Amino acid sequence: MSTELDSFSSDPIADSVFAVPPDYTAAPFADLMKEVTAVKR
Amino acid sequence: MQTRHFFLLPAALLFAHSASADLTLRYKSTFTVNPNAPPMIADAMKQGFGATMSPESANYIKGDKVFSTQGPLSSMMEMATGKVTLLHPPTKRYATVDSPGEFVAQMNALLPAAANQSLSGMQFDIKAQKSGKAAVIHDLPAEELVITMTIEAPAGPAPPMQIRVEMHMWMATQEAMTRFPELKQADRGKLTANTSFDPFSALTRTFGASSEKMRAILEQAFKTGRPASR
Numbered sequence: 001m002s003t004e005l006d007s008f009s010s011d012p013i014a015d016s017v018f019a020v021p022p023d024y025t026a027a028p029f030a031d032l033m034k035e036v037t038a039v040k041r
Numbered sequence: 042m043q044t045r046h047f048f049l050l051p052a053a054l055l056f057a058h059s060a061s062a063d064l065t066l067r068y069k070s071t072f073t074v075n076p077n078a079p080p081m082i083a084d085a086m087k088q089g090f091g092a093t094m095s096p097e098s099a100n101y102i103k104g105d106k107v108f109s110t111q112g113p114l115s116s117m118m119e120m121a122t123g124k125v126t127l128l129h130p131p132t133k134r135y136a137t138v139d140s141p142g143e144f145v146a147q148m149n150a151l152l153p154a155a156a157n158q159s160l161s162g163m164q165f166d167i168k169a170q171k172s173g174k175a176a177v178i179h180d181l182p183a184e185e186l187v188i189t190m191t192i193e194a195p196a197g198p199a200p201p202m203q204i205r206v207e208m209h210m211w212m213a214t215q216e217a218m219t220r221f222p223e224l225k226q227a228d229r230g231k232l233t234a235n236t237s238f239d240p241f242s243a244l245t246r247t248f249g250a251s252s253e254k255m256r257a258i259l260e261q262a263f264k265t266g267r268p269a270s271r
Contacts, residue, residue: 001094003070008179010062018106018117020126020135027134029147032127035113 064102070094164193176211181221183211 072094074083095112105120117126123140138144167190174185188208195201213221 001070001072003068003098005179006067006069006097008067009065011065013063013065013101013103015103017101017108018103020117020128021133024128024133024135027129027132027136029127029136029138030151032114032129032134032136033148033151035129035132 065099066102067099068097070096070098162195162197164195166191172209175214178211182214182217184214186210186212 074086078086098109098111101108107118107120109116109118113129113131115128115130117128118124118141123142124137125141125144126135126137128135138147167188169186169188172185172187176183176185186209188210190206190208192204192206193201194203
């Protein structure tokens with residue numbers, strides 16, 4: 001696996017980036033992790 | 042079998058002049074399987090890494106907050122408190138854990154008991170040393186650190202197996218940190234300092250008592266707090 005920096009920026013980032021969007025609903029941690037392991041093969 | 046991981050340091054901020062500047066780092070990833078790997082292993086790696094790895098990822102850092110995107114999940118971490126929030130944009134759901142320790146515990150709980158038992162039966166050896174190679178990445182002086190990990194699985198239902206993993210990490214030099222103090226924004230050591238979270242302890246707990254050597258090596262490799270891959 002190779003991971004390489006593609007670009008970087010020091011532009012200001014909106015505070016909203018670090019907040020949960022208002023239309024999201026809470027779910028159990030395990031349920032979200034299952035979304036990762038249930039990717040299509 | 043040998044797997045190489047090449048990381049490029051988050052060489053940030055050619056233009057920024059303030060240590061408190063926001064920081065956005067975008068990465069691209071590729072995944073290839075060693076052509077000499079046994080077919081069974083190669084297929085497993087393709088289905089595992091290949092199916093879940095995202096070719097693009099990004100980190101957004103603002104003060105003590107970090108927002109990361111990679112694949113179907115995004116995450117937010119507050120360095121000051123250790124609070125971690127996972128977000129799943131496709132279904133617009135989120136989950137929050139109050140500390141990185143709780144995050145690791147939740148992850149471990151998801152592993153089948155058989156997997157935990159299998160991991161604890163493996164033997165690990167790990168070495169870290171500077172290769173002597175140096176590079177300038179986006180005007181930032183960096184030096185290569187090679188971490189080599191060997192994993193031996195004892196014979197069981199399956200034949201014994203040895204896996205060797207090499208991680209090539211480009212670390213910012215002290216000179217780089219002096220010239221670009223903004224890089225400290227990407228210092229994950231802040232999390233340890235603020236929350237008493239010991240990521241190496243969590244890692245070694247996962248891999249059993251034989252990995253105390255791993256802990257020592259990793260602590261030595263990262264004790265400077267210099268940013269590496271991300």
